[in-house]
Amino acid sequence: MKTVISSLFLLTLLLSCNKESAHVDYKTETVEAAEMAPMISENYSYNVNETEKNKSDIKIIKNGNLRFETQNLQNSFIAIQKAIKSHKAYVQNDDSGKDYESTYRHITIRLPNAYFDSFINEISKGVKHFDKKEISAQDVTEEFVDLEARLKAKRTLENRYLEILKKANKVTEILEIEKELASIREEIEAKEGRLKYLQSKVAMSIISIEMYTENPTGTGTTISYGSKMWNAISSGFNGLSSFFLGILHIWPFILIFVVAFFLIRRKLKNKNK
Numbered sequence: 001m002k003t004v005i006s007s008l009f010l011l012t013l014l015l016s017c018n019k020e021s022a023h024v025d026y027k028t029e030t031v032e033a034a035e036m037a038p039m040i041s042e043n044y045s046y047n048v049n050e051t052e053k054n055k056s057d058i059k060i061i062k063n064g065n066l067r068f069e070t071q072n073l074q075n076s077f078i079a080i081q082k083a084i085k086s087h088k089a090y091v092q093n094d095d096s097g098k099d100y101e102s103t104y105r106h107i108t109i110r111l112p113n114a115y116f117d118s119f120i121n122e123i124s125k126g127v128k129h130f131d132k133k134e135i136s137a138q139d140v141t142e143e144f145v146d147l148e149a150r151l152k153a154k155r156t157l158e159n160r161y162l163e164i165l166k167k168a169n170k171v172t173e174i175l176e177i178e179k180e181l182a183s184i185r186e187e188i189e190a191k192e193g194r195l196k197y198l199q200s201k202v203a204m205s206i207i208s209i210e211m212y213t214e215n216p217t218g219t220g221t222t223i224s225y226g227s228k229m230w231n232a233i234s235s236g237f238n239g240l241s242s243f244f245l246g247i248l249h250i251w252p253f254i255l256i257f258v259v260a261f262f263l264i265r266r267k268l269k270n271k272n273k
Contacts, residue, residue: 059144059198060137062116064207066123067132069214073105076126076211080107083122087115092206104212116205123209132210140198147195154188 070076073096084091089111096105111119120135158181165177247254 057141058139059141059202060113060139061198061201062113062138062205063136064116064120064205065132065134066120066130066208067210067212068127068130070127070211071213073103073211073213077105077107079126080109080123080209083119084109084111087111087119087122089115089119102212102214104210106208106210109207109209110204111207113203113205116207119207140202144195144198144202147191147198151188151191151195154184154191158184158188 083089089109091107092110093108094105095107096103098104109119124130161177161181161184165174165181168174168177
């Protein structure tokens with residue numbers, strides 16, 4: 001009898017030890033996963049600076065901003081259109097108009113980064129002088145590679161948490177792991193968005209071209225001296241109309257001022273008497 005009781009006691013003790021051991025293993029894995037994030041980030045930061053940067057291609061964002069005078073806007077635009085077709089580019093924005101001094105056309109062009117320099121050289125032919133010629137090249141290689149490395153680290157950490165989630169039994173443990181996963185996935189989405197933005201900027205350059213002419217014949221129209229006089233008269237009339245309309249907006253204040261003026265004037269007359 002004593003032998004049977006002793007055997008049951010030993011069996012119960014072994015089972016309880018196994019459960020405790022499994023629970024400790026889960027807790028250990030959770031702590032290891034929580035501590036894993038900074039370690040992975042630091043390791044990949046080291047790899048970015050030492051190894052991966054040397055292997056990756058250079059990532060440069062190129063932009064151009066040009067402004068010049070032309071004798072004929074239409075001919076200049078036709079030349080730019082030819083350059084756009086031959087360099088696989090497209091017009092993102094096209095704005096034209098005229099002011100008192102000149103007629104202008106402002107074009108924003110997007111084209112593959114590889115054709116940037118040759119496009120600038122082609123449209124510069126025939127331009128005697130650039131009022132403004134700004135060419136910028138921003139090297140984003142380090143940020144690009146760093147983002148890729150951090151994304152890889154975050155995805156590794158996400159997979160680790162998913163493995164631990166499969167072993168979790170308690171509701172509190174499951175909720176805690178899912179909370180960590182939500183935070184990791186949010187960081188992954190943010191870094192993926194930034195990476196896509198950089199990829200778009202690196203792949204397609206932007207060139208802004210503003211050309212103008214002081215000769216109205218550049219657009220096929222002429223402006224006579226009489227038309228200029230009539231425009232000046234119309235502008236003056238419009239200014240006068242705006243002035244009277246402005247007065248109508250403040251008529252209550254004018255009325256108060258007039259009434260106050262007459263009251264003060266009457267008091268001064270009474271004092272003098």
